[in-house]
Amino acid sequence: xxxxxxxxxxxxxxxxxxxxxxxxxxxxxxxxxxxxxxxxxxxxxxxxxxxxxxxxxxxxxxxxxxxxxxxxxxxxxxxxxxxxxxxxxxxxxxxxxxxxxxxxxxxxxxxxxxxxxxxxxxxxxxxxxxxxxxxxxxxxxxxxxxxxxxxxxxxxxxxxxxxxxxxxxxxxxxxxxxxxxxxxxxxxxxxxxxxxxxxxxxxxxxxxxxxxxxxxxxxxxxxxxxxxxxxxxxxxxxxxxxxxxxxxxxxxxxxxxxxxxxxxxxxxxxxxxxxxxxxxxxxxxxxxxxxxxxxxxxxxxxxxxxxxxxxxxxxxxxxxxxxxxxxxxxxxxxxxxxxxxxxxxxxxxxxxxxxxxxxxxxxxxxxxxxxxxxxxxxxxxxxxxxxxxxxxxxxxxxxxxxxxxxxxxx
Numbered sequence: 446x447x448x449x450x451x452x453x454x455x456x457x458x459x460x461x462x463x464x465x466x467x468x469x470x471x472x473x474x475x476x477x478x479x480x481x482x483x484x485x486x487x488x489x490x491x492x493x494x495x496x497x498x499x500x501x502x503x504x505x506x507x508x509x510x511x512x513x514x515x516x517x518x519x520x521x522x523x524x525x526x527x528x529x530x531x532x533x534x535x536x537x538x539x540x541x542x543x544x545x546x547x548x549x550x551x552x553x554x555x556x557x558x559x560x561x562x563x564x565x566x567x568x569x570x571x572x573x574x575x576x577x578x579x580x581x582x583x584x585x586x587x588x589x590x591x592x593x594x595x596x597x598x599x600x601x602x603x604x605x606x607x608x609x610x611x612x613x614x615x616x617x618x619x620x621x622x623x624x625x626x627x628x629x630x631x632x633x634x635x636x637x638x639x640x641x642x643x644x645x646x647x648x649x650x651x652x653x654x655x656x657x658x659x660x661x662x663x664x665x666x667x668x669x670x671x672x673x674x675x676x677x678x679x680x681x682x683x684x685x686x687x688x689x690x691x692x693x694x695x696x697x698x699x700x701x702x703x704x705x706x707x708x709x710x711x712x713x714x715x716x717x718x719x720x721x722x723x724x725x726x727x728x729x730x731x732x733x734x735x736x737x738x739x740x741x742x743x744x745x746x747x748x749x750x751x752x753x754x755x756x757x758x759x760x761x762x763x764x765x766x767x768x769x770x771x772x773x774x775x776x777x778x779x780x781x782x783x784x785x786x787x788x789x790x791x792x793x794x795x796x797x798x799x800x801x802x803x804x805x806x807x808x809x810x811x812x813x814x815x816x817x818x819x820x821x822x823x824x825x826x827x828x829x830x831x832x833x834x835x836x837x838x839x840x841x842x843x844x845x846x847x848x849x850x851x852x853x854x855x
Contacts, residue, residue: 456580459639463578464587466636467571468594470530473629474567475598476605477537477560480544480622481506481553483603487615492550504805505557506564511801513565518794521566526573526642529566530633536563537626545619568797576781577642584781588774589721596714596770600707669780669796672837676776677803678810679830682823683709683765685808690820691748691762697755705762712763716770724774731779734838737772741765742831749824769831779838 481488485499521529536559543556571591579587605625609618633640688705691697697705716737723733744765747753753761780796814822 457583460579460583460587462636462639463574464590466633466640467574468590469629469632470534471567471571471591472594472598472601473534473537473626474564475595476602476625477540477564477598477622478506479599479602480541480560480606480619481557483606484610484615484618487610488553491615492547492553494550498550500808502553502557503808505554506561507801507805509558509561510564511798511805513562514568514798514801515795517566518569518791521569521573521794522791526570526577527633527637527640530570530574530640531630531637533563533566533570534626534630534633536560538623538630541619541623541626545616545623568800569791569794572777572781572793573642574640578640585724585774585778586721588724588777589718592717592720592770592773592777593714596710596717600710600714666792666795668837668840669792670799672776672834673796673799674803675830675833675837677800678807679769679803679827679834681804681807682811682827682830683762686811686815686820686823687748687762687827690815690823691758692755693820694748695753695755695758697758701755701759704759708759708763709766712766713770713773714766716767717773718770720771720774723771724778730775731838733775734772734779735835737768737775738831738834738838741768742828742835744768745824745828745831749821749828776838 481499481502488494489499517529540556540559540563543552543559547553547556575584575587575591606615606618606622609621684706688697688702691705692699692702720733720737724730744761748758748761780793811823811826814820814826
């Protein structure tokens with residue numbers, strides 16, 4: 446009995462260590478996604494850039510990240526997750542330093558390319574490590590913590606960068622960001638033994654009569670890709686123009702507009718943490734996703750059509766964040782169910798590249814709606830994307846079950 450108890454404690458401690466280190470690295474990934482946007486006002490004045498030119502820098506980042514993410518999955522499966530993770534963090538260090546010494550738009554664009562390459566590998570790396578190292582009983586909680594750390598990275602970046610900029614200038618802020626990445630690099634290196642994942646054998650697929658690209662024939666993979674496109678499209682709408690649309694529709698005080706997004710992200714973090722308990726049973730993933738995103742869609746439509754007092758709007762955003770966050774671990778569990786053995790990096794690389802595509806197209810679409818004086822349609826568009834998520838979850842779940850039945854029959 447004592448031996449079993451000791452083993453269980455050791456397993457919990459090992460799982461907690463892996464989740465903590467991977468979570469810190471994931472927070473850095475989200476932190477680095479916002480290296481540019483919070484400092485746009487300073488970069489605009491420093492280099493006399495237009496808003497369109499500033500937006501192009503973000504497009505460069507997400508296009509490079511999206512393309513690189515699909516390819517990074519193959520690299521993770523071939524050389525292992527840990528070397529790719531260390532290389533990605535090193536790219537963040539270099540990208541921040543390039544931003545710090547930039548003399549013009551070309552150097553900013555080069556920094557965006559480096560940061561996009563660094564960001565590309567994180568989902569294939571993170572999920573390869575978590576799926577290989579975390580016990581099945583705690584994988585749902587691991588997904589929840591992973592999601593929360595990403596939200597915390599988003600929340601930290603603007604505060605960190607803007608605060609340093611106000612006191613020491615934007616170049617110092619980027620030096621500070623490089624130091625943050627160096628600290629995370631040291632943490633990952635120190636804990637490297639806990640993050641080692643066996644590499645996929647190069648000839649394993651061929652020995653089974655399958656190509657390394659065979660997973661691309663699985664409908665669940667492409668349904669997952671479309672699912673994440675829709676998810677990122679909705680999230681991009683919330684992050685870009687939903688707070689301003691709420692101000693125009695409901696008279697939210699200007700000083701409270703920023704709290705709409707803050708409330709959403711904090712709600713999403715809390716919901717994601719709680720959603721780890723709902724993800725314990727992978728067979729109910731689609732139902733959890735449907736209910737949670739359904740509630741979020743209803744709240745979005747409520748912001749479009751119901752007359753909310755301005756002071757209440759941040760609370761509605763928080764409720765939307767909680768609803769969406771509750772679904773996140775079940776979303777990750779759904780993708781895990783569709784992943785063939787030995788193809789984790791490749792599957793997550795392709796599926797999660799949908800995030801970058803959605804995030805790169807969403808601001809342009811919702812910005813056009815705002816330019817057309819249609820703030821209501823911003824929330825309608827967000828609700829429509831959430832509705833597509835519900836449909837996609839059930840279709841992906843059905844495709845996964847069909848594949849499982851076929852495998853058992855063979």
